[in-house]
Amino acid sequence: MTSVRSWAALASVGLAVSAATVATGTPASVSLTSSRAALAGSLTPGSERAKPEGRVAAGSAVSFDLNLSLRDAPGAAALVKAVSTPGSAQYRHFLTQAQWIARFAPTQDAVASAETWLRQQGFSVGAVPADRLFIPASGSATQVERAFSTTLGTYKVSGKDLRLANTALSIPASIAGVVAGVVGVNQSVATNDLSAGAANVPAQTATSPTQEPPPPAAFKNPQPCAGYFGEKTDTTDNASLYAPFTHPQPYDICGYKPAQLQGAYGLTSKIAAGNNGHGVSLAIVDAYDSPTLLADAQQYFNLNAPTIPLTKGQFKNIKPSSVGNESLCGASGWFAEQALDVESSHSMAPGARIIYVGAVDCLDNSLLAAVNTAITSGASVVSDSWGDALGDLLTDAATKAAFDATFTLADTTGVSVLFSSGDAGDNFADFGMTVPDYPPTSPLVTAVGGTSLEIGKAHNRAAEYGWSTAKQVLCEGTTTNCGTATTPLGTLAFQAGGGAGTSFTYLQPSYQAGVVPAALALRNQNLFGPTPLRVIPDISMDADASTGMLIGFTQTFPNGDVRYSQFKEGGTSLASPLLAGVIADADQSAGGSIGFLNPTLYSVDVQHPTAFNDIVPAPNPDATAVIRVDYINTVNASAGFVVSLRAIDYQGMETYCDGTGNCASRLVTVNTAPGFDGMTGIGTVGPQFIERMAKG
Numbered sequence: 001m002t003s004v005r006s007w008a009a010l011a012s013v014g015l016a017v018s019a020a021t022v023a024t025g026t027p028a029s030v031s032l033t034s035s036r037a038a039l040a041g042s043l044t045p046g047s048e049r050a051k052p053e054g055r056v057a058a059g060s061a062v063s064f065d066l067n068l069s070l071r072d073a074p075g076a077a078a079l080v081k082a083v084s085t086p087g088s089a090q091y092r093h094f095l096t097q098a099q100w101i102a103r104f105a106p107t108q109d110a111v112a113s114a115e116t117w118l119r120q121q122g123f124s125v126g127a128v129p130a131d132r133l134f135i136p137a138s139g140s141a142t143q144v145e146r147a148f149s150t151t152l153g154t155y156k157v158s159g160k161d162l163r164l165a166n167t168a169l170s171i172p173a174s175i176a177g178v179v180a181g182v183v184g185v186n187q188s189v190a191t192n193d194l195s196a197g198a199a200n201v202p203a204q205t206a207t208s209p210t211q212e213p214p215p216p217a218a219f220k221n222p223q224p225c226a227g228y229f230g231e232k233t234d235t236t237d238n239a240s241l242y243a244p245f246t247h248p249q250p251y252d253i254c255g256y257k258p259a260q261l262q263g264a265y266g267l268t269s270k271i272a273a274g275n276n277g278h279g280v281s282l283a284i285v286d287a288y289d290s291p292t293l294l295a296d297a298q299q300y301f302n303l304n305a306p307t308i309p310l311t312k313g314q315f316k317n318i319k320p321s322s323v324g325n326e327s328l329c330g331a332s333g334w335f336a337e338q339a340l341d342v343e344s345s346h347s348m349a350p351g352a353r354i355i356y357v358g359a360v361d362c363l364d365n366s367l368l369a370a371v372n373t374a375i376t377s378g379a380s381v382v383s384d385s386w387g388d389a390l391g392d393l394l395t396d397a398a399t400k401a402a403f404d405a406t407f408t409l410a411d412t413t414g415v416s417v418l419f420s421s422g423d424a425g426d427n428f429a430d431f432g433m434t435v436p437d438y439p440p441t442s443p444l445v446t447a448v449g450g451t452s453l454e455i456g457k458a459h460n461r462a463a464e465y466g467w468s469t470a471k472q473v474l475c476e477g478t479t480t481n482c483g484t485a486t487t488p489l490g491t492l493a494f495q496a497g498g499g500a501g502t503s504f505t506y507l508q509p510s511y512q513a514g515v516v517p518a519a520l521a522l523r524n525q526n527l528f529g530p531t532p533l534r535v536i537p538d539i540s541m542d543a544d545a546s547t548g549m550l551i552g553f554t555q556t557f558p559n560g561d562v563r564y565s566q567f568k569e570g571g572t573s574l575a576s577p578l579l580a581g582v583i584a585d586a587d588q589s590a591g592g593s594i595g596f597l598n599p600t601l602y603s604v605d606v607q608h609p610t611a612f613n614d615i616v617p618a619p620n621p622d623a624t625a626v627i628r629v630d631y632i633n634t635v636n637a638s639a640g641f642v643v644s645l646r647a648i649d650y651q652g653m654e655t656y657c658d659g660t661g662n663c664a665s666r667l668v669t670v671n672t673a674p675g676f677d678g679m680t681g682i683g684t685v686g687p688q689f690i691e692r693m694a695k696g
Contacts, residue, residue, distance in 0.1 A: 036149065037176035041397025042169040044186050048394045049155050049164055056152035056163050060141040064184030065134040065365045066114055067402040068106035069177070076104045080411040080444065081510070084596040086603045086696045094414030094595055097131070097376055104412075106132045110178035117175055121147040129372055133405055134183070136369065144185055152185070158389060158431065160328065162187040180405070181398030184365030188395050189328060191362065192286070192337045192386040193423040193571050212291055212323055216332035218555035219567045219634045222641065224480060225254035229454040229462060229547065234627040240486040241474055242645065245625050252626035252646065255550025255568030256455055258305040258347035261542070261578065263459025266687040267348060270585065271308075275690065277349030277584035283379035284342060284577065285370045286386065289319050289358030290335040292554040292564075297342045299564055300552040308350035310342075318373060320358045320366075329362035339553035340569050341385055341577040347549075348581025351588070355379050364388070364399050371417075372406050380593035381416040383580035384439070385573035390427055391438030393504045400438060400505065407444035414593035416583050417445045420572035421537040422499020425468065425654075425670045429494050432656040432664060436501030440536050443509035446597045447536035448576040449680050450498030450543025451615055452624075452648045465618050466672035466679035467544045468497035470650035474643045480629045482643055492647060494654035498543055498572055500536060500670045500678050508532035511599040515606065520678050538598055540615065540680040541578040545570030546626045546646045557635060582685050583693075590694035597693075604692045605682045611692040612683035615672045617649060624648040 070076055082090040095103070111132050118125050118137050126136030141152050141163075148169040155164050164186050171179055226232040232251045239247035262268045270276075290296070294317065297310050323331070342354060355377050359370035367386070374382045388395050410417045422437040424430045440447035450467035473490035475482035502523040508516070512535065521532035542548070548570030555565050587593050594600060604611050618624045625647045633639040651671055657663040670679045 035173055036170045037173045039169045039171060039179070039181055039398060041401065042165065042182060042186070043167065044164050044396045045394055048157055049153070051156040053154040053156055053161060056141045056154055058140065058142045061138065062141055062144045062163070062185065063136070063138040063365060064144070064182055065136055065368060065402065066118060066182055067134045067180045067398070067405070068110055068114060068132060069180040070104050070405055070408070071106065072104055076408050076412065080408055080596065083412060084599045086600055091696065092414070092592070092595060094593065095412050097413055100409060100413050101131055106178065108132070111135065113175055114178055117172065123147070129376070131372065131376065131409055133372065133409070134368070134402065148182070148185065160189055162189065181401055183368055183399045183402045184363065186396050186399070188364045188388050188391065188399060189362055190287070190364065190367055190386045190388050192334065192573050194333050194336045194340070194569065194573055212288055213326050213331035215554045215556045215562055216335055217634070218557045218565055220565060220631065220636070221254050221567050222480065222629055222631050222637065224251045224629060226251050227254060228260065228457050229253055230456070234481070236481040237474070237627070238482070238484065238486045241482055241488060244622050245645065245647070246623045249625050249627050249645065252546045252628045253568065255548060255566070257550055258308065260455045260459045261347055261549065264453055264455045264461040265582065265685045267582070267585065268459065270690065271350065275585055275589055277352030277581065277588055280349065280381070280584040280587045281353045281355055281377070281379040282345055282349060282580055282584045283355040283357060283374035283377050283382040284338070284345065285357050285359065285367065285374045285382060285384050286334055286338050286341065287329055287359045287362040287367065288323055288331055288334045289317065289356070290338050290553065293317065293338050293342060293356065296339055296553040296564060297346065300343050300566070301346070303552070304550065305347065308346070310346050310354070314353050316353070316355045318355065318357045318377065320360045322360055325361040325363060334362070335553060336551070336569060337385055337573055339551050340549070340573055341383060343551050344549055344574055345383060345577040345581040348578055349584035352581070352584040362386070364395070368403060368406065371403070375406060375410045375415050375417070380414060380587050381418065381580050381583045382410070383418050383577045385420040385576045387419060387422055387437035387440055389422065389424070389437055390431055390433060390435045392441040392501070393435045395438045400442070403439050404442055404444055407442055411444055411596035414595040416594060416597050418448055418576045418580050418583070419445050420499070420576040421447045421449045423450070423496050423571045423573070424499065425494070425497035425668065426501045428666070428669070429654040429656055432658065434501060434669070436503065436536055437499055440499065441503045441506060441534055443506050443534050443598070444596065446601070447538050447681070448572055448579050449500060449537030449540035450572045450575050451540050451680055451684055452544035453542035453547045455547070461613070464613060464615060464684060465624065465649040466498065466615050466677070468650045468668060468670060468679065469495045469544055469546060470647040470652060471495040472645045472647070474645055476632065476640060476642045478640045480641050480643065488645070492645070492652065494650060494652070494668060495646070496545070497670060498537065498540060498679055503534040506534035508534055509598070511602040515602050515676050517676065535678065537681040538601060539579065539682050540684050541575035543570050543572045543575040544648065546628065546648065549574055558633070579685070582690065586690045586693045589690050594693060594696070600693060600696050601682060608688065608692045610686060611688040612686045614674060614683045615677070615680040616674055617672050621649060621651065
């Protein structure tokens with residue numbers, strides 16, 4: 001069997017540049033004619049344009065950001081390393097935002113010249129952020145094609161119809177020195193994995209540009225499920241049904257609550273003593289903005305952790321100016337993400353202030369603007385539970401440069417930026433390609449992977465494995481067990497796992513040298529030779545839905561009832577905000593922001609490895625699974641139940657099929673090992689993590 005995706009398409013991929021170079025946002029233009037300059041990196045890889053569907057309608061609306069070049073880009077890159085590396089004379093001597101603007105931001109004259117050109121082309125120009133990194137603009141497809149000397153096509157990409165430029169964009173040579181690139185002409189859709197297929201409620205007709213989507217369709221956990229790992233076991237089903245897994249297996253949990261997660265990661269006594277993130281602001285970036293976000297979180301803590309309420313004074317909502325692309329983005333599904341992010345981060349840092357920043361939609365130019373807002377909001381840590389699947393390879397270089405320039409701003413002004421690494425392992429089973437997501441692969445952010453965390457009765461960390469889950473349907477019917485059945489209904493197949501992989505874009509950052517095994521750093525040497533590359537994740541936290549967190553938010557039930565309800569959720573969408581809460585605690589302990597985490601993370605790992613929990617393979621893979629019971633209709637027993645086995649730390653076969661019978665299979669390649677590994681990175685937060693990170 002062969003994959004429908006051709007690896008030959010990757011042979012033309014060139015290693016973009018080192019992290020220091022990409023971060024600068026320097027002009028990516030080359031000579032085209034005497035009057036125009038091409039914007040290098042503005043054309044997506046040919047593999048993304050393999051399925052054309054036609055031209056974009058002339059009158060279609062296009063919103064984009066015109067990104068401007070940093071001043072003294074090499075100096076900005078050098079400063080990132082100086083203020084983030086332990087032992088440096090400038091370690092943690094961050095710039096204020098005003099100082100950064102004075103030294104590195106594009107000039108007012110640059111903004112004026114670029115704005116003048118945009119208006120001459122007929123574009124509407126939006127508000128420029130204080131850091132002057134980009135100019136928001138909008139117009140018709142015809143205006144874009146004329147202004148940038150290109151044509152726009154519609155392409156089928158990972159099942160979505162996206163707009164992409166058919167040729168590289170170009171601009172007048174007179175502004176080539178100030179323009180770094182364009183984000184948004186090429187559409188790139190970020191997902192959080194909770195949004196996929198979640199918008200089952202019929203869309204409402206918007207009555208205003210700021211109307212949010214309706215609450216998503218409801219989901220509920222049926223019994224049996226456990227209050228802690230191993231509390232309940234399935235003694236009803238036949239042992240033969242599980243083979244080769246040992247019998248009996250435990251039922252999965254109903255969802256961990258705040259006190260359990262605090263206990264498992266060694267925070268209980270610290271939080272009780274006041275090390276709870278007090279005085280620290282933590283920002284969360286997602287698409288859209290649930291109108292019940294704060295009320296839902298307050299009800300959640302009232303029900304599940306009343307000793308750590310989320311007060312109105314602790315929460316600030318920076319709402320999007322409008323909303324759009326709700327169907328393309330699975331808009332309602334982002335509400336679950338928002339609830340998960342707020343409730344998990346507050347659980348780990350109940351004294352911190354939370355700043356929620358909602359993007360207009362899930363497209364890169366909208367999320368870039370939201371990230372910029374979060375980084376400049378006064379927060380010292382920003383959590384992002386979303387990314388572009390396969391984006392390390394497919395997201396155009398100009399978009400990466402724009403994000404990396406914003407991350408440079410964060411790193412030099414003392415803001416920790418975290419990204420979930422993804423929920424599909426190395427993406428092979430979903431796409432037939434072994435390519436990590438972006439932005440997690442940027443060497444200027446911390447990529448947070450996933451584990452399967454088993455929490456015992458006393459809120460103790462009983463076990464923790466790398467997150468790689470396989471699912472096998474055992475039976476479906478009117479009862480919550482399979483009765484006398486001895487043969488499962490389905491086969492065991494890879495379902496989900498922590499995002500991981502080796503970059504096709506970024507060289508190995510200095511902080512990973514000597515820590516990341518060569519086998520991982522050189523995984524793409526067939527394309528680039530013996531050149532070490534960036535590897536993700538950097539660190540991990542609980543993510544497996546089988547060991548996930550109980551969350552609560554407003555949902556829509558089949559009878560049209562809209563009300564608050566609770567269920568269990570997971571994914572690296574959980575791991576990133578969990579770590580963000582811990583970092584807020586560490587910032588409080590340090591008496592100020594830790595800033596860009598990675599150089600300190602890897603340094604601490606080398607000097608004080610006990611600050612982390614090293615994640616290693618399960619001693620007996622056939623003993624690590626849970627039995628899960630779900631409602632077939634997701635909300636009640638009227639349609640019956642489905643009973644499944646979920647293997648933990650799965651290392652068996654995974655298969656990609658393109659839907660036409662063309663399939664490829666192989667063993668799962670993402671796994672754990674002593675020390676840094678390709679599934680969990682350094683490991684997870686250990687007992688000394690806060691103290692060691694605070695000290696640096």
